[in-house]
Amino acid sequence: MADHMKRFRQTLGESLRERGVSRRGFLKYCTATASMMALPPTMVPAVAAALEKAKRPSVIWLSFQECTGCTESITRSHSPSLENLIFDHISLDYHHTLQVASGDAAEAAREAAMHENEGKYLVVVDGSIPLGNPGFSTIAGISNLQMMEETVAGAAAVIAVGSCAAFGGLPQANPNPTGAASVSDIVHDKPVVNVSGCPPIPTVITGVLAHFLTFGSLPELDALGRPMVFYGQSIHDRCYRRPFYDKGLFAETFDDEGARKGWCLYRLGCKGPMAYNACATTKWNQGVSWPVESGHGCLGCSEPDFWDAGGFYNALSIPDSDIIRNAGIVTAAGVALGAAAGALNRSTRAKAAAKHETVTIDDLDRKS
Amino acid sequence: MQKLQDIAVRVESKDVPLNHSNATPILHEIHHALQRLATQQETTTIDLRAIPFGPGDEEDLLNRLGTGEVQIELDSLGTSKLWETAFSGVWIIDHRNAEGERVALQIEVTRVPEIIQTHPDDVTDSLQLLDNQLNPNRTETSGLREE
Amino acid sequence: MTTPTDFLLWVRGPGFDIALVVFILGVIIRLLEVLVLGRKHDYSEPRGGELGPGLKTVVTRTLPETGSFKRAPFTVIGGYIWHIGFFISLFLFVPHIELINATLGLSWPGIASNLVDAVAAVTIVTLIAMLFSRLTHPVKRYLSGPEDYLTWLVTFLPMLTGYLAYHRMIDPYPLVLGLHILSVEVLMIVFPFTKLMHAFTFFIARWYNGAMSGRRGVQS
Numbered sequence: 154m155a156d157h158m159k160r161f162r163q164t165l166g167e168s169l170r171e172r173g174v175s176r177r178g179f180l181k182y183c184t185a186t187a188s189m190m191a192l193p194p195t196m197v198p199a200v201a202a203a204l205e206k207a208k209r210p211s212v213i214w215l216s217f218q219e220c221t222g223c224t225e226s227i228t229r230s231h232s233p234s235l236e237n238l239i240f241d242h243i244s245l246d247y248h249h250t251l252q253v254a255s256g257d258a259a260e261a262a263r264e265a266a267m268h269e270n271e272g273k274y275l276v277v278v279d280g281s282i283p284l285g286n287p288g289f290s291t292i293a294g295i296s297n298l299q300m301m302e303e304t305v306a307g308a309a310a311v312i313a314v315g316s317c318a319a320f321g322g323l324p325q326a327n328p329n330p331t332g333a334a335s336v337s338d339i340v341h342d343k344p345v346v347n348v349s350g351c352p353p354i355p356t357v358i359t360g361v362l363a364h365f366l367t368f369g370s371l372p373e374l375d376a377l378g379r380p381m382v383f384y385g386q387s388i389h390d391r392c393y394r395r396p397f398y399d400k401g402l403f404a405e406t407f408d409d410e411g412a413r414k415g416w417c418l419y420r421l422g423c424k425g426p427m428a429y430n431a432c433a434t435t436k437w438n439q440g441v442s443w444p445v446e447s448g449h450g451c452l453g454c455s456e457p458d459f460w461d462a463g464g465f466y467n468a469l470s471i472p473d474s475d476i477i478r479n480a481g482i483v484t485a486a487g488v489a490l491g492a493a494a495g496a497l498n499r500s501t502r503a504k505a506a507a508k509h510e511t512v513t514i515d516d517l518d519r520k521s
Numbered sequence: 522m523q524k525l526q527d528i529a530v531r532v533e534s535k536d537v538p539l540n541h542s543n544a545t546p547i548l549h550e551i552h553h554a555l556q557r558l559a560t561q562q563e564t565t566t567i568d569l570r571a572i573p574f575g576p577g578d579e580e581d582l583l584n585r586l587g588t589g590e591v592q593i594e595l596d597s598l599g600t601s602k603l604w605e606t607a608f609s610g611v612w613i614i615d616h617r618n619a620e621g622e623r624v625a626l627q628i629e630v631t632r633v634p635e636i637i638q639t640h641p642d643d644v645t646d647s648l649q650l651l652d653n654q655l656n657p658n659r660t661e662t663s664g665l666r667e668e
Numbered sequence: 669m670t671t672p673t674d675f676l677l678w679v680r681g682p683g684f685d686i687a688l689v690v691f692i693l694g695v696i697i698r699l700l701e702v703l704v705l706g707r708k709h710d711y712s713e714p715r716g717g718e719l720g721p722g723l724k725t726v727v728t729r730t731l732p733e734t735g736s737f738k739r740a741p742f743t744v745i746g747g748y749i750w751h752i753g754f755f756i757s758l759f760l761f762v763p764h765i766e767l768i769n770a771t772l773g774l775s776w777p778g779i780a781s782n783l784v785d786a787v788a789a790v791t792i793v794t795l796i797a798m799l800f801s802r803l804t805h806p807v808k809r810y811l812s813g814p815e816d817y818l819t820w821l822v823t824f825l826p827m828l829t830g831y832l833a834y835h836r837m838i839d840p841y842p843l844v845l846g847l848h849i850l851s852v853e854v855l856m857i858v859f860p861f862t863k864l865m866h867a868f869t870f871f872i873a874r875w876y877n878g879a880m881s882g883r884r885g886v887q888s
């Protein structure tokens with residue numbers, strides 16, 4: 154514990170040097186960190202200066218109604234890897250899936266971290282919070298809502314990792330049996346950063362944490378509370394298949410000739426036009442590929458309600474119903490009604506004609 | 522409603538392009554950067570992670586840049602590779618972590634990449650180190666003193 | 669809870685169905701109403717064919733008549749620009765063709781999206797200029813009733829929301845896309861019951877004028 158506290162009080166530069174990291178190593182580290190934070194390379198010196206003096210924030214990670222996919226994702230983070238994230242960037246003081254301690258010892262660690270870092274620690278939440286019945290999800294006998302309110306009270310900020318914590322996600326999908334709510338539905342008096350995605354890209358999670366470590370502040374956010382650097386542009390706007398969308402060349406099936414030539418996946422239900430995320434540039438699995446590159450449309454996983462957006466394989470703007478059938482029925486009805494209206498008009502005309510009295514010049518003379 | 526099983530899978534693979542021609546705009550950017558380096562001594566770094574490459578684009582770019590005379594291996598927090606391309610002044614910097622995973626891929630348009638140049642503090646440190654080695658018995662070292 | 673996604677799902681689901689029913693029913697009823705009525709049999713001896721002159725007028729009346737062009741060049745040119753722009757935006761924008769293909773199975777080549785974008789911008793500006801002239805020109809203003817302003821609005825809104833959606837000027841995207849679809853649905857509903865019907869009836873009217881003159885052996 155003493156060792157832990159010492160490391161915690163050290164700046165990042167000190168702790169790296171203590172571990173024998175050279176100046177070149179540090180510069181490389183800063184280059185990777187700046188690239189991960191999606192900062193332009195011109196910012197590397199500023200990042201280096203800031204990281205030199207940065208003190209690792211204490212992080213408490215709370216997992217609620219989730220599938221552990223977000224934690225799986227962050228463990229795939231390669232720059233920095235999870236190990237150096239835990240040791241260098243942050244002090245991960247509580248994460249019930251990753252930590253060794255369990256039960257009372259684990260809860261004690263959480264309380265100790267809250268106490269020691271009052272007002273300064275970060276809370277990361279993954280998973281949504283059930284408001285239907287507190288018993289739907291508990292940890293160490295504490296309901297999710299209670300644990301979050303308690304932990305967030307002394308935090309500097311809350312980072313909602315994953316679409317469940319950010320927007321309700323899968324637990325909130327129709328008919329939302331547990332009354333699942335997002336972090337920002339509940340927390341109003343602390344800054345909340347939404348790092349959405351199902352799961353979010355590993356380096357986006359670590360990038361946001363690195364930003365807090367580096368600059369001691371939260372990144373600029375969009376209207377949905379997501380960091381602009383990662384969520385500022387839509388998948389569609391950065392997609393390498395985009396020129397084909399503009400030209401009207403669409404893949405008809407998975408892995409057909411068009412799909413392989415890079416044609417657009419819009420017809421196969423791609424939600425890229427509504428999804429804001431960094432997949433098209435950061436990519437997945439250490440930059441190997443990303444869903445659209447692998448030939449599957451984007452699901453829009455970083456957007457609110459993506460589970461309920463009318464089917465993963467339906468294009469965004471295409472009406473759901475069977476238009477031809479409906480149009481056929483309506484046309485038939487229209488013809489019938491139109492014919493009836495026409496007949497009515499005809500009979501009106503016929504009646505008018507029948508009522509029509511012929512007037513001769515004599516009649517006119519007589520009247521006048 | 523269209524369902525997954527309604528979409529057939531058909532594999533045909535004639536005439537699949539090897540890349541998506543995204544390398545060309547980067548080459549133009551490099552062209553401008555070289556101009557700036559030639560006339561104003563201004564260096565430029567391009568982060569390739571921020572570029573929306575399609576499959577094959579990165580390979581295409583690296584192929585078109587080729588390999589020059591200098592190749593450097595940097596052993597610090599994993600092995601990074603740096604090399605000058607066939608275009609002098611255009612360097613590729615491929616940073617890898619200890620597991621060999623890429624942590625950054627950059628193009629630096631410069632005479633010598635920044636990270637290769639020895640840091641002034643490292644020069645004084647090494648002076649001291651060498652000093653200690655040459656005079657193992659002297660307790661108070663003063664490598665910096667001019668003689 | 670109503671979210672932008674719920675809204676989008678509604679407009680492209682039930683909302684679209686409602687609009688489609690009203691549109692098709694309305695158009696067919698209004699067309700049949702006219703057509704079934706028929707014309708009194710003309711017993712006079714025809715002095716020329718009906719078909720040829722009828723078809724000819726459908727085309728020739730598309731060109732401006734020199735007199736009105738000289739008197740109101742702005743109205744004529746503006747009218748052309750925005751009608752053509754509207755058709756290009758509606759029928760040559762790839763996602764629209766895609767929509768028609770997905771729903772009706774008809775497809776044709778589109779043009780590059782950025783070209784459509786430029787056309788749409790010109791169309792929007794022209795529509796605004798046309799409204800401005802309608803409001804400021806004393807005669808046009810006198811001749812305009814509420815219906816004219818209504819039809820202007822329901823034509824203008826799909827163009828405007830489409831432009832906003834293409835450029836993502838309103839966040840989130842499902843909201844602006846939903847607004848665009850909704851504005852088209854409003855257009856579809858208003859269409860059969862206003863002078864917008866001219867998009868269908870102008871063929872009939874022009875053909876009839878031409879055919880009638882042809883039968884009488886005069887030029888139309």
Ligand code: SF4
Pocket residue numbers: 388389390392393394395396398416417418419423424425426445450451
């Ligand atoms: S594949 Fe998806 S994201 Fe890419 S251009 Fe097509 S619709 Fe847009």
Ligand code: SF4
Pocket residue numbers: 350351388428429430432443444445450451452453454455
């Ligand atoms: S491509 Fe779309 S669905 Fe896939 S991970 Fe990225 S944002 Fe989510």
